[in-house]
Structures are given as structure tokens and as C-alpha cells.
Amino acid sequence: MFFSSQFEPKGKTALIVGSSQGLGAEIALKLYEQECSVILVARTASKLKAQVERIVSTVGKKDNTEIYYISSDVSNYKAAQDMWDEVFHKRGQDPDFIFCCAGSAVPKLFIDITEKDINDGIDINFKTAYNVCHTAYKTISKVHSNKESHEYKKRTIVLFSSVISVFPFIGYGQYGPMKAALLNFSIILRQELKPFNFRVATVIAGNFQSEGYDVEQQTKPEITKVIEGPSHAMPASECAQIILKNLNRGVDTIYTDLIGWFVGCFYLGLAPRNWYIVQIFVSLLLLIIGPIVGWSMDRDIKKYYQQHKLSATVTEQAENSDLTTTSTKKS
Template sequence: MGLTINGRLTVISGGSQGLGASLAKVFVREGGNVVIVARTEAKLKEKVKELEHDRQNEQQRIGYIAADVSKGQECDRVFKELGESPDIVICCAGGATPGLFVEKTTEELDHNMNIVYNTALHFSHAALKVMTKDREASSRERHLIYCSSVLAVFSFIGYSSYGPGKAAIRALADIVRQECIPYNIRVHNLLPGNIDTEGFELEERTKPEITRKIEGPSAPRDPDQVAQEIVRDLRRGKETIYTDFIGWVLGGLQLGISPRSWGVFQALVAILFALFTPIWTFIMNRDIKNFFRSKNGQ
């Protein structure tokens, strides 16, 4: 089965902006009950006002809960205040501040791991403690959706405080998917590329030039369009979802036990790409050496 939104309760962390806010908009327009979660109450209030314009009927629940979802106790509070077991949980909180690893402070590294990985870890943990106890709800299919990144399968210089956390989310999704089998909870993992959000604008401010060069001319995509495509793929029953072709290709290099997307073709493309990878790595390493020579004034 695929995703059913109408009349179902969806909770979205990171729902006040970016992809999370765009997903909230799609779910409300589809007749879903939506509660968004983020740290800043002012942003949440403003976003809920916007979502009210997309309301389909008076019975819809549209609300928010302010919480720091990088903390387990705060996540437990969210699902207690929710008052009922959710049908769909989306872990969409997080953000990137690119930079060279040795130039990061310990505090920055800890903070980034908190907002990238711990937000997904604790939010999904708190959600599942509630969802797995609701035996009555297990008669219908429910969904847990993680938001990882294409950097989880193909990381490179500049993303030392972001890529590892996203890779950890991918591993977490694979593990939790197995544990959710008895409870009729489908676990999905999104691996998006660049999306034109507030977070992406902040990301651009600290991105090293070498990171831009390796990344190439990857134009950020409209978040509303991406959200619609994600919902389309969820309805098709996909458990690993990419938002662009290059992400799908790169995902083939590290399939592991993650569910495939057009698996046979992805495996064939991965074989071809694996043959090209040593050449690409040679070129990348050469560019990195030149970057550091220029940076150090040599």
C-alpha cells in the first residue's frame, strides 16, 4: 500500500520552514491533520496561519508544538502533548554549515551533530514509543519518514559536520525499518539534493570554494515542487526517495540493505559509475591540492 493522508494525523519536526513547511502545506491541502514542531514559536505561529489558508474542511487539525527536538525529553513532551498516536511522522529538522573540518570548533561539531542527527534520533524514538504501543492503530499502515541527504551516500570536503550525521540517519532508517515490521509501520528515507530553502541560503554563506567546485552547477530546486514529488513517491510505496537523477545515480554506489529505487537499473548504473569513480577521484584530489596551495599562498 501507499501513503494515505486525508484524515490522518501527521507530525513534522522542522515544520516551520524549508522542506518540512512545504510538506506540511501538501499534507494540509490533501485533507490531512498536521502538527508542526520546531524551536521558535513565532515562526510556528506564522506558518500555522499560512497553513490555515490551505485548510480543506473545518474538522482538520492544524497546529504546532514548540520544542527543541535535539533533546529526548523534549520529544517525549511533544508526543504527550499531541494527545493521540500519529499516523505519519516526518523527521525534517536540521541544517548545514559547511566548512573545513580542522577549522571547526568542538562546540560547532557538537552543535551540528545535535541538529543533524540527534533531532532525527530522538524525535523518531519518542514517536515509536507511542506508535508501537497503539495496538489498535496497527491494523492500518502507518509511516515514519526520515530526511537524510544525498551526502549520506556521497560525501566530500566541506561537509564534515553534516554528511556523517546524514549517513547515520540512513543507517538508523535501515535498522528501524526492521524493528517496525511487526507494527505495520513503513519506514522511508529521503535523500534530497540542494533545495532552495532558508537553510540553503545559510549554507551558502560558509561553503568553501573547493566545496562549490566539487559540487558543480547543482541549482537548488523549489521546495514545494520537491514536496509534491516526495508525496507522489510515498504514494507509490517507495521507501528510498531521491529528489533528482544525480542523487539516484550516486545512491547506487552504496545500496547496502537500503530499499532500491528502480533497483535493477540502479545496480547497472552503479557498476558503470564505479568504473568511472577512480578517474573522478583523481581529478577531485588534484583540485583539492590546488585549493590548499592557493589557500596557503604557495
């Protein structure tokens, strides 16, 4: 629905979680450039401070427009509550836009994923957004308890999922399930918060250049690269511009590239449509060719494991070696 809602940042306030680098930082810059006050939130204070300085030096100091940061690990629920307490009660602000940009992928084969990888995947890719939205809604409900639901001002929540959530494949077992959970969460959140004048938009992001993207390449399995194929990572600033442009058009399921939109047709469900009629025809086509795509991926994966030693075998040998060493020491 292109004209159901507009996005007008000037004179408003945006809180951006995951804005110490990458896409979140570029969104902060572009919003501040449009005279929207921005609150940058992430875990590392030094990175946040550097981004605030970069933004101000890039676009210049804006009159009557604030920019500051809050260092907080909002994957911790209490920390998320404290963050909103500072924004609402200490700063006296009531953000119009909430961007949940935090995300971190550790591409590995399932056997190689560590306990830390699992916990980080859940914390960064899901709990951060969930905690921020839940504590925000409870705080707003308390602050405006004297109002009827239709009297709430218009607010927008933007959740950041991934193409992997709609087209999952080998190597993203630590990341994909959490981003898929966010997509599911966005539908439920939209249903519950719409009566209170909340708009909930979801970004199905493709590859974009960032520090995180460079780190991903260090652990990404070869079979993952084969299935992904040649992938162009667009500049984060360009990706941010696409997102804000689509928000302004009233789009609530935002794809950052054409391939993302195409594979997104594999998953439509209850999510808002983007190019509704075209998506229906493409999804019908994918119903036919989907099994062929799946067969091709399975063939490549089987071939990969035939040509490479299984990580499980290597791990098992290492564990046996450790047991032998321990037994020798005890003797």
C-alpha cells in the first residue's frame, strides 16, 4: 500500500538501535540531515561518540535538532527499561520513530557453531528488537494512560529482518532463524499496536557494506558462497536511502534490492505486500520452480560434503584426542 502512510522526519525524533556503525549510522545521518532529532543507541560508547561527531561534521549542526547517544546493551531487558526511562523522563522526549537495526551474522556450518554464537545470535538479532519494542510500548502506555487508544500520536517502528529470513540456506543457522522470528514478530506487533496509531514496517535487507559484512566473510563456508553466488554489497548510505524512500511511500515490507524482492515471493503469508499483483504472479511461478531450486541446492550441498572432510569428523577426532590426553594426565 504505497499511499497508506507517509514518513516525514522534519521536526520529529528518531531512536535508532544499532547505530554505532553500518546501516543504523547511515540512517541516523540521513534523518539528522532532514532536521530530525536522533538518538543513537548501541553497546560501545566510543563508537557512538565517533558517529555523532561524524554526522555533525558531515551535515553541519542543525538548529533546534538534537543528536546524542545512549550506550546500552538493550538485549538485557532492564537495560532497555533504563534506556526508555532516560529518554522519556530525564530527556523529556517521546520518539516518533523507533528503528531496530541491530544485527550480526556468524556464517558457519551447524556443527561449527559455538554456544557463544548461539547466544549472541539470539541476543543481538532478536532480543534487542523485542526488548526495545516491548519496553517502549509499556512506557508509552504508562505515560499516556489517560488517553484513549485512538488519541495516541502516530508512531513508526521499523524492524530489520533479512533476505535469509524468507530464503534460508546452509551456513546461516545462527542468524536466519532469529531474523525469521523478527518477521513473524512484526506481523503480531502490527496487529496489536495498530489501534494505538503505531505503524510497523519491516526491512528485508540484502547485502550492504559495513564492518559486520567484512567480518562475516571470514567465517562464511565455501558452500554458502556457492549458493549465494556473486553478491554485490551496496553502500550502506544507498541502502539507507532506499529504506527511507520506501517509508515515505507508505511501504511496510521493504526490500533493499531486486533479488530480495524476488526471493521474498517465496514467503508472503500475512506480511504486507510490495507490488501486490506482480508478487502474486511471481509467487505462483515460484510454487512451480521452488522444488527445482531446492533440489539444486541439496545437490550442491551433497557434492560439497563429498569433496570436503566433515567438520563433525574433525571435531570428533579433536574430542577423542582431548579425552586421551586427559586420561594420560590422570594416570
